[in-house]
Amino acid sequence: MQNVVAINAAARQSIDAAQAASDEMLLEGIADGNRTAMHILYARHNVRVYRFILRIVRDASVAEDLVSQVFLDVWRTAAQFEGRSQVSTWLLSIARFKALTSLRQRRFEDIDQDDVREIPDGADTPEASLDRATTNEILRACVAKLSPAHREIINLVYYHEKSVEEVGAIIGIPQSTVKTRMFYARKQLADLLRGAGVDSLAA
Template sequence: MPNVIAINAAARQSIITAQATSDEMLLERIANGDRTAMHNLYCRHNVRVYRFILRIVRDVTVAEDLVSQVFLDVWRTARQFEGRSQVSTWLLSISRFKALTALRQRRHEDIDQEDVRQIADEADTPETSLDRRDTSKILRACVAKLSPAHREIITLVYYHEKSVEEAGAIIGIPQSTVKTRMFYARKQLADLLRCAGVNSLAA
């Protein structure tokens, strides 16, 4: 029994240590060939990377394959990270490049919006789950109808909580352009939501 307790305590300590390690420290260790650090970084960011890529390529199988490619690139190029942005921003930059390259390689780029595969939201309270699911579904459908440039901005700022500066760094455009795209994207999204019978502020 004492051995079991000791093992559990060691496991908990290992988890706490991994969570306390910054992304930058993990990259430093990855650059030195630390596979445990690579595993920790993957566990920390793979869902975010997957969702970001899926919103661009709109194909679950392709998105899953690209996630593997992104983290393989991280393993190979960790030494190239210069710390001028957050690691999460760097990861999304790599993800965006991979996703857009995959899109260009596909002949059928004009994907039917209705075929977009959605990621299930976390469950809400019983009292609000139905309304929230319906609203979230409508919101995602409206976001999917935006132009690629506007959809990308909305995804980065609202779904990935990136600042204007970070979004500009990921896409490779000036902050002024990010702000302009954000303005028109929000305006178009509000119009789409109104047409769908949803109050944009509530959404």
């Protein structure tokens, strides 16, 4: 009995240690075949990866399938991660490649990346929730009117909070190009928001 308790305690300590580990440390564990590390990395990032893919493919079932493929790739190729970017950036790079490949296979020409509907804050009043939902709807509609390249930039910078350097790594373009696209994307989006009567967001 004591042996079982000791084993369970050791297992809990191992799980706790993995949960406290950085993404980089988890990848090292995954490269060594540690399934617990894989589960924890998945739990940390699967929602963000799913939302990112969904904005590209606009099909929930396809997005779910691609998320599985992304993390299967992580399991197989964790040892290849060189630490040149954040793990989250690396994951989105894999996700973007798979999403675009899926679109090409389905022969979609327009890459639409409408934002996923935000879940209202439970602390909001009904009026505040309604106002925010309306604002989010207008924002999504305006973002949808941007070119595919500009939508992608807005998606990564604002929804995924990626830096210029990280965006360049994910898309595979120079940082100067990221900055140029960002400038024109923000300008166009601001004009669209003003036209929709949402001056606060346009600013």
